[in-house]
Amino acid sequence: MSHAPLAAGDFSAEIVEIRRESPTIKSFWLDYGEQPVGFLPGQWIDLYARVGDRVEVGGYSIVSEPGVRGRLQLAVKDSATHAVTHYLHSSARVGDVVGISGGQGVFRYERAMGDRLVLLAGGIGVTPLLSILRYVYASAAGVSATLIYSVSDPQDILFREELDAMSAARDNIRCFYTVTQPLNRDWSGFEGRINRVLLDEAGVDCDALYYFCGPPGFVDDMARDLQHGGLSPTQLIYEKWW
Structure with missing residues (x-):
């Protein structure tokens, strides 16, 4: 074409x-x-x-x-x-x-970087993490990935049917959602922002690579909380949205 x-x-x-x-x-x-x-x-x-x-x-x-x-x-x-x-x-x-343009930025995943990933998303910051998760599902069957995705309202969860299908099809892919403003009474999942308590409930791998993306406040909080939780800065890969 x-x-x-x-x-x-x-x-x-x-x-x-x-x-x-x-x-x-x-x-x-x-x-x-x-x-x-x-x-x-x-x-x-x-x-x-x-x-x-x-x-x-x-x-x-x-x-x-x-x-x-x-x-x-x-x-x-x-x-x-x-x-x-x-x-x-x-x-x-x-x-x-x-x-x-072609692809840009150091926020990226290559297979040689590791085989255990934790993906933390704040709102529309999920977009680069979706690319990583789709790649893992399509081309890296041996990689384990856990997505924890924070939104204001359940209707804001992007591609939820696809995410749930990936999680159902592969034991080493897991997707969790948390809602910060749970006004919808039908919501029965996690509530509130992503924090150490939620990470522990999700059973995340402390030896994994942690990718996180979202508003600046979200990224700052994640970087602080993860390092206070004992993770090395070399495990943290992040990108801010302005």
């Missing part, structure tokens, strides 16, 4: 699918064809889009895993103040062409 070039970005890609995933989040599949776009699980890309008479850029974590050839998926939370995010939510259509 060939794509008309945009005025910025290393590669061009066509939006081929848009889905509403939650009240505030949409997912976007981008088709880049045979172009040599490369990324590792957990990395992010720059996305360039024409907004009015300007080309604007935004950075977004990839939620798909590298084994999906020629395409990648993003999951983006709406924002009225960010030009590209607002474009994606308000006016992007299937068939639009955007510019993208």
Whole structure:
């Protein structure tokens, strides 16, 4: 497939699918064809889009895993103040062409890094962790991974059916959810923020690599609590969202 070039970005890609995933989040599949776009699980890309008479850029974590050839998926939370995010939510259509970079950032997982992972997510910070978990499920059967995912409301849990299916299919993949504002009376799972008590209840592996991503306060709390709990800084891999 060939794509008309945009005025910025290393590669061009066509939006081929848009889905509403939650009240505030949409997912976007981008088709880049045979172009040599490369990324590792957990990395992010720059996305360039024409907004009015300007080309604007935004950075977004990839939620798909590298084994999906020629395409990648993003999951983006709406924002009225960010030009590209607002474009994606308000006016992007299937068939639009955007510019993208290859994968970027040191927040990434490679098989040689370890075979035991704990993934801690605060809200939309789950996106790079989804890429890691999808990679583990698709391509690394010997890796154990535990996801603990904090959201304000149960309806904000991204791809829950898929996560539950992965957990049901593999004994060494486990997914836990905790709700910080449990206004829904049907919710019977964990409540409150991720903390040491919840980690102990989930039975996490103290010798694992810990990946965590979310708002700055969430990341700061996790880094402090995990180190106070005896983990080495070399076990901690994190990324903040602003």
